[in-house]
Amino acid sequence: MKVMDTETGKIPGTAGAVTRDTPGGWLRRQVVGSPNWMILPLLIFLTVFFFMPAIKLMLFSVMTQDPQGRIGTPLTLSHYVRFFQVSLYTDVLWTTIRISIITSVIAAILAYPVAIVLVRGNIMVTRIVTLIIIAPLAVSVVVRAYGWQLILGNGPTGLLNYVLLNLGLISEPLALLFSPVAVVVGSLHIFFPMMVLPLASALGKIDPNLEQAGRTLGAPAWKVFLRITLPLSLPGLVAGVTLVFSLSAGAYVIPALIGGPSSQMLGNMVEQQIIAVYDWPFGATIATILVLIVLAINALSMRLLGGRRIREIQK
Amino acid sequence: MESVEVRLEHLTKEYNNSFVAVDNVTLTVGAGELLALLGPSGCGKTTCLRMIAGLVDPTSGEIVIGGKPITKTPVHRRNMGMLFQNYALFPHMTVAENVAFGLEMRKFSRSEREDKVRKALDLVKLGHLADRIPSQLSGGQQQRVALARALVIEPSMLLLDEPLGALDKSLREQMQLEIRHLQQRLGLTTIMVTHDQDEALTMADQIAVMRAGQMEQIASATEIYQRPATQFVAGFIGASNFFEAEEVSRDGRRAQLVTTSGIPLDVTNMRLVTKRVMVTIRPEAITVRPLGAEDPVAAPNTAVAVVEQVVYRGFMLHYYLRMDDGTEVIAYRQTQTEGWGPVSAVGDRVRISWDADSNHVVPLVAEAAAA
Numbered sequence A: 001m002k003v004m005d006t007e008t009g010k011i012p013g014t015a016g017a018v019t020r021d022t023p024g025g026w027l028r029r030q031v032v033g034s035p036n037w038m039i040l041p042l043l044i045f046l047t048v049f050f051f052m053p054a055i056k057l058m059l060f061s062v063m064t065q066d067p068q069g070r071i072g073t074p075l076t077l078s079h080y081v082r083f084f085q086v087s088l089y090t091d092v093l094w095t096t097i098r099i100s101i102i103t104s105v106i107a108a109i110l111a112y113p114v115a116i117v118l119v120r121g122n123i124m125v126t127r128i129v130t131l132i133i134i135a136p137l138a139v140s141v142v143v144r145a146y147g148w149q150l151i152l153g154n155g156p157t158g159l160l161n162y163v164l165l166n167l168g169l170i171s172e173p174l175a176l177l178f179s180p181v182a183v184v185v186g187s188l189h190i191f192f193p194m195m196v197l198p199l200a201s202a203l204g205k206i207d208p209n210l211e212q213a214g215r216t217l218g219a220p221a222w223k224v225f226l227r228i229t230l231p232l233s234l235p236g237l238v239a240g241v242t243l244v245f246s247l248s249a250g251a252y253v254i255p256a257l258i259g260g261p262s263s264q265m266l267g268n269m270v271e272q273q274i275i276a277v278y279d280w281p282f283g284a285t286i287a288t289i290l291v292l293i294v295l296a297i298n299a300l301s302m303r304l305l306g307g308r309r310i311r312e313i314q315k
Numbered sequence B: 001m002e003s004v005e006v007r008l009e010h011l012t013k014e015y016n017n018s019f020v021a022v023d024n025v026t027l028t029v030g031a032g033e034l035l036a037l038l039g040p041s042g043c044g045k046t047t048c049l050r051m052i053a054g055l056v057d058p059t060s061g062e063i064v065i066g067g068k069p070i071t072k073t074p075v076h077r078r079n080m081g082m083l084f085q086n087y088a089l090f091p092h093m094t095v096a097e098n099v100a101f102g103l104e105m106r107k108f109s110r111s112e113r114e115d116k117v118r119k120a121l122d123l124v125k126l127g128h129l130a131d132r133i134p135s136q137l138s139g140g141q142q143q144r145v146a147l148a149r150a151l152v153i154e155p156s157m158l159l160l161d162e163p164l165g166a167l168d169k170s171l172r173e174q175m176q177l178e179i180r181h182l183q184q185r186l187g188l189t190t191i192m193v194t195h196d197q198d199e200a201l202t203m204a205d206q207i208a209v210m211r212a213g214q215m216e217q218i219a220s221a222t223e224i225y226q227r228p229a230t231q232f233v234a235g236f237i238g239a240s241n242f243f244e245a246e247e248v249s250r251d252g253r254r255a256q257l258v259t260t261s262g263i264p265l266d267v268t269n270m271r272l273v274t275k276r277v278m279v280t281i282r283p284e285a286i287t288v289r290p291l292g293a294e295d296p297v298a299a300p301n302t303a304v305a306v307v308e309q310v311v312y313r314g315f316m317l318h319y320y321l322r323m324d325d326g327t328e329v330i331a332y333r334q335t336q337t338e339g340w341g342p343v344s345a346v347g348d349r350v351r352i353s354w355d356a357d358s359n360h361v362v363p364l365v366a367e368a369a370a371a
């Protein structure tokens, strides 16, 4: 559960505050005794370059922009009202949520067998599979999106259509490119490692004796998976789903390049509002809604992971 | 529960087509008996047990339970209770759910399950902990839950893989007696893997001593201890002193031998036909006395040695001695024994002696691989 660590980690300086002794002693303990201070540079960096701009952007979403483009008072929630009243915008919201859910569910289903092979296979198999999963990360998302454009191309010359037509599996070329299917396929490809790696890490922590004990007690292999492996790997599954959902919800490049008008997502709309329409407050509103969705999913997964039984698994 | 006989016939396991972990093992465990597979780490005990459970596929050989060959039966249909060294309790289930798991797989109704789980937990005296989760239990309690979980399915046999290895000594001894008692009460044919000779001696009807994948000896505890078949067994179960010796004369089972260092030995049970043998003598059979002037010089079964170390072990004293030709000898003496003479100290020259009956002969092996 490495992803969560930064959120639960203590902020330096809070730990020693309760002990009352000389300021020098406090400082020494903080600096010498505890390694917490080592995250200080990162914290400063994030504050300046991430938290401050992010908060500023969120503030924009409740401000008004005058005709000269200046953003300021009065404070208003009218942008949020507008977002939820115009079906064009809510449609994009639902598309975003739908694509993200479908992507994370399919990723989870595909990732289980891969993660199991990764953990239980012999060294050679493990290395090769790892390479297959990790290698695409070396290629930029944009390049990979263009790759999918070639494969999914809608005419009879699109690689997939060409193969399927020649195999006689289809008689008409499929219209895959510029559809939600294309976005799901592209997102799956790009975010798959984020599902496999936490899952493999969780599966790797399961004592193989547990599965063997289940078998000797009379469970066939599929029941062992459902009753033992699956529940014990939930921490990894929850982490993976959260990651993939968050990343696909915030996707920009994939829907922009292979999504087409029918599958534009919130990220693309933010860009339109800010770059094309130059409506900073409304762009900020959409961005804030996106952030809230991702935060909600993360909060939900933290809750799940904090549940009694999952805590037992993680021990 | 009906007791069944278990037979392994020429069971062999070769890992990766190269390494023979279990080599042509044949043995029989009588119905309701407990057999201990005893041997040093890596000798193939676990592999043997896992083949019986079905978790490892034998390369060749047959496993026969109650007259039926089960070598091709998949694990989940073998109906065996298995205990793992680390207990292998399901951490996401309560104690009761753990015990109920096997019953669920056997499609028992809810009420039957609850009834059987309660009885099984009472059997191991853990009825009051049914709703706990495993991590809230001590090691001993966890192993009891594992035992209940294995017994509740009424297995045809019980397989224990170093089940008590993780417990501390006193708890381990208590659990040994408890498991043995339960096993006898239920008449459950059991194979237990252990590398602890005390555990094997305490619990087993039969002890099978394994070495490098092969069976050295299968016999009762007394037989194994008093009449080890090989030098390895003599060295592995309890301590032994070894003297290479040659026959001088023989009269039926009685024989006169002389060791390589010239000590004459009187042997009452010369069970081998070879002239050159290894004689083993248990340390507790050797008496240590201060060297007196009146001692006969070359009487059989006696020698002169120097005390190198004396270790106090509670009710026992362990003497580490060295004979004049450099041979090391160990002798045990009960602390409370009367009439054994005064305690000898380090550096003393002493007379060691033993009964002719204490001389036990085993075949002389080329590679002297005693433990």
Ligand SMILES: Nc1ncnc2c1ncn2[C@@H]1O[C@H](COP(=O)(O)OP(=O)(O)O)[C@@H](O)[C@H]1O
Pocket (backbone or CB within 6 Å): B015, B016, B019, B021, B039, B040, B041, B042, B043, B044, B045, B046, B047, B048
């Ligand atoms: N899955 C395996 N693949 C290859 N070698 C193995 C495997 N399992 C065990 N071995 C080897 O077989 C030998 C016997 O192992 P094991 O049965 O676990 O011994 P024991 O239980 O007596 O300590 C050891 O040398 C071990 O390294």
Ligand SMILES: [Mg+2]
Pocket (backbone or CB within 6 Å): B045, B046, B047
């Ligand atoms: Mg073992």
